[in-house]
Amino acid sequence: MSEIIKVGMADLKTCVSPNGVTTLGLGSCVGIAIRDPVTKIGGLAHVMLPDSTAIRNGNLTVAKFADTGIVELVLQMEKLGAKRSRMVAKIAGGATMFSFEGKSTAMGQVGQRNVEATKAKLKELRIPILAEDTGANYGRTVIFYPETGEFHIRAVGKSESVI
Amino acid sequence: MGEMTLEQVTENYYDVLKELGNIGAGNAMTALAQMLQCKVDMKVPQVRLLDFASVGEMMGGEEQIMLGVFLGVEGDITGSMMFMVEEESARHLIRKITMGMLPEGSEFEEMGLSAMKEVGNIITGAYLNSLSMMTNLKIFPTPPALTIDMAGAILSVPAIQFGIFGDKILLIQSQFYDDVELDGYFILIPDLESYARILTALGLPVV
Numbered sequence: 397m398s399e400i401i402k403v404g405m406a407d408l409k410t411c412v413s414p415n416g417v418t419t420l421g422l423g424s425c426v427g428i429a430i431r432d433p434v435t436k437i438g439g440l441a442h443v444m445l446p447d448s449t450a451i452r453n454g455n456l457t458v459a460k461f462a463d464t465g466i467v468e469l470v471l472q473m474e475k476l477g478a479k480r481s482r483m484v485a486k487i488a489g490g491a492t493m494f495s496f497e498g499k500s501t502a503m504g505q506v507g508q509r510n511v512e513a514t515k516a517k518l519k520e521l522r523i524p525i526l527a528e529d530t531g532a533n534y535g536r537t538v539i540f541y542p543e544t545g546e547f548h549i550r551a552v553g554k555s556e557s558v559i
Numbered sequence: 560m561g562e563m564t565l566e567q568v569t570e571n572y573y574d575v576l577k578e579l580g581n582i583g584a585g586n587a588m589t590a591l592a593q594m595l596q597c598k599v600d601m602k603v604p605q606v607r608l609l610d611f612a613s614v615g616e617m618m619g620g621e622e623q624i625m626l627g628v629f630l631g632v633e634g635d636i637t638g639s640m641m642f643m644v645e646e647e648s649a650r651h652l653i654r655k656i657t658m659g660m661l662p663e664g665s666e667f668e669e670m671g672l673s674a675m676k677e678v679g680n681i682i683t684g685a686y687l688n689s690l691s692m693m694t695n696l697k698i699f700p701t702p703p704a705l706t707i708d709m710a711g712a713i714l715s716v717p718a719i720q721f722g723i724f725g726d727k728i729l730l731i732q733s734q735f736y737d738d739v740e741l742d743g744y745f746i747l748i749p750d751l752e753s754y755a756r757i758l759t760a761l762g763l764p765v766v
Contacts (some may be wrong), residue, residue, distance in 0.1 A: 404611065404612035405611040405612060405615075405711070405714075405715065405718060406611055406718075406722065406726065407612070420615070420620070420621035420622050420709070420711050421615065421621035421622055421708075421709035421710060421711020421712045421713075421714075421715075422711070422712060422715070423708070423709075423711065423712030423713060423714070423715030423716060424715045424716060424719055425715045425718075425719070444611075444715065444718060444719050444722045445719060445722055445723065457726050460722055460726070491712065493627075493629075493706055493708065493712060493713060493715065493716050494627075494629045494704035494705075494706055494716060495704055506719055533706070534708055534712070535708040535709040535711065535712020535713070535715075536712070537621075537622060537709065537711075552624060552707070552708055552709060
């Protein structure tokens, strides 16, 4: 029996096929799914903020930030036997949930900044992004299966998509 | 109060925050009752400091569809504020306001949404107004934005703001009912500096 492991906000989890990982209701946060296709080891991080170094009073929840969260996920996958050189990623989320008429506030851009920080970190780690479903103005629930690499995305009022 | 965390603020001033939440929510409900021209009762609001993960669960799961009204706060304190209700409760409110012009089970129409925006405006305005009166601080709301989506996705917005200085979120849950029971949630998101300003304005020692 396979199991779907739940990842909360500012959280990350690894899994091994046939199990999957899911996170519910991604808004401006970004969900980063990484997989080693040979060992079929996978993982999902649900990060909230782009950059841990911009935070004043030394905040230690690594999964909260794109920069530290992705590194931690990769390390945990390596511990299970995954190889970094084989890893590939898919990302989703980074929505702008509220549009303030005409105004583009720093608040409104956090989703976009999360996506940019995520891409920069993955590039630095040389993990290619195979697919993404980011931006727009709605929330997403995602399920990732390391067996196939399928990343299922659900949103309110839309049919499920697979990237 | 240089490096005080939200946890410390809440621990030390829980009763004050609770009272602020209570009065604010009370005023908001009075404003709502006036708008609906009916009696609206409410229970004593619950003020809670929750982990990010528990907030969604409390609202019936991260995928619970909710309506969220979000606005900025400017003036002597800065930050933002959010009001959330379950989709069904929102429909109920809209039906009342539009005098039943939104049929049961129908999609939110443009008119329903603008009515709901107005409700959000009134509720949050009344809330901030009472905070302003109590503290004698100037507090101005910016025009609200509204969305209908999964609770988790809506909550990501205030959670990210709280996330900048902690791992918890301060939530005020107020249950109110006219002929049906509705669960509404207020989330006031002042900057940490603004917390200090609120407490000082209330004459409390801020260490």
